[in-house]
Amino acid sequence: MSGHRLLASWPGIHSKATLFMPQPSLSTNDLTIRFGGHVAVNQVTCAFHPGETTVIVGPNGAGKTTYFNLMSGQLPASSGSVHKGEVDITNMSPSARAAHGIGRAFQLTNLFPQLSVLENIRLAVQARAGAGWGLFRPAAKLTELTAKAETYLEAAQLTDKAFMPASALPHGDQRKLEVALLMAMEPDIYMFDEPTAGMSLDQAPAVLELIAKIKADPTKTVLLVEHKMDVVRALADRIIVLHNGELLADGAPDAVMASQIVRDVYLGTATEETA
Numbered sequence: 001m002s003g004h005r006l007l008a009s010w011p012g013i014h015s016k017a018t019l020f021m022p023q024p025s026l027s028t029n030d031l032t033i034r035f036g037g038h039v040a041v042n043q044v045t046c047a048f049h050p051g052e053t054t055v056i057v058g059p060n061g062a063g064k065t066t067y068f069n070l071m072s073g074q075l076p077a078s079s080g081s082v083h084k085g086e087v088d089i090t091n092m093s094p095s096a097r098a099a100h101g102i103g104r105a106f107q108l109t110n111l112f113p114q115l116s117v118l119e120n121i122r123l124a125v126q127a128r129a130g131a132g133w134g135l136f137r138p139a140a141k142l143t144e145l146t147a148k149a150e151t152y153l154e155a156a157q158l159t160d161k162a163f164m165p166a167s168a169l170p171h172g173d174q175r176k177l178e179v180a181l182l183m184a185m186e187p188d189i190y191m192f193d194e195p196t197a198g199m200s201l202d203q204a205p206a207v208l209e210l211i212a213k214i215k216a217d218p219t220k221t222v223l224l225v226e227h228k229m230d231v232v233r234a235l236a237d238r239i240i241v242l243h244n245g246e247l248l249a250d251g252a253p254d255a256v257m258a259s260q261i262v263r264d265v266y267l268g269t270a271t272e273e274t275a
């Protein structure tokens with residue numbers, strides 16, 4: 001894979017100049033999935049980079065979640081490829097991709113509902129630390145793991161719920177716990193599909209603050225699927241637009257949202273030629 005990307009030439013969005021970017025942390029090449037005769041994601045070629053938060057937008061049914069599923073491994077590609085850095089992960093399972101540093105909030109099947117919020121985070125920290133931790137100074141190590149877990153607990157603003165069973169958390173706090181567990185796994189790539197969906201107005205800022213903290217780390221790549229424009233504006237360094245499974249636009253948020261082609265798609269007035 002080359003160390004740069006040639007930017008697409010959508011009028012008014014990207015210049016035709018070749019910009020040198022850091023090595024992509026995640027990339028898709030002609031990624032495609034067909035459900036019967038329906039092409040839900042159609043030859044999407046795109047690269048994502050450390051220190052960059054990309055928000056994927058598009059009308060209902062555009063293929064956003066399906067594109068996510070293809071990258072995190074929930075769905076197998078019909079054709080095309082997915083790379084994590086230089087590694088071809090196209091045929092890997094979701095858990096193998098997670099081991100390669102791809103973190104998706106709902107992949108948290110390691111939640112123990114009866115255990116406390118803190119215990120859940122500590123187990124995630126422990127899992128990340130590796131299986132050998134218990135052989136070496138267990139008491140001190142346990143204290144170290146708990147201290148680390150407490151930092152994620154605090155970051156998620158869940159300190160007052162530390163000893164509550166995870167299953168007893170209200171919906172908004174469960175979403176915060178999901179993000180805290182994801183942070184404890186220390187992935188390189190964070191994938192969030194509508195992270196504040198179903199949350200009350202007073203709960204959503206805590207999750208957005210958490211994502212903003214992750215985004216501030218220049219080694220992390222953040223991908224979001226999002227409909228809420230205030231969330232898009234708050235977090236996006238870059239927006240890509242999917243429409244009918246195809247990559248319609250890619251660029252800086254202001255330029256993408258101002259472009260006529262994107263406005264047409266959102267207003268539903270795009271013709272087949274422009275869409």
Ligand SMILES: Nc1ncnc2c1ncn2[C@@H]1O[C@H](COP(=O)(O)OP(=O)(O)OP(=O)(O)O)[C@@H](O)[C@H]1O
Pocket residue numbers: 035040058059060061062063064065066067
């Ligand atoms: N497992 C599946 N089997 C058949 N069709 C599917 C499957 N998953 C998705 N699709 C279809 O693929 C298209 C893209 O769906 P997808 O959920 O990715 O869109 P989306 O952009 O995430 O939409 P929304 O914003 O409404 O969540 C839709 O037409 C959907 O019906």
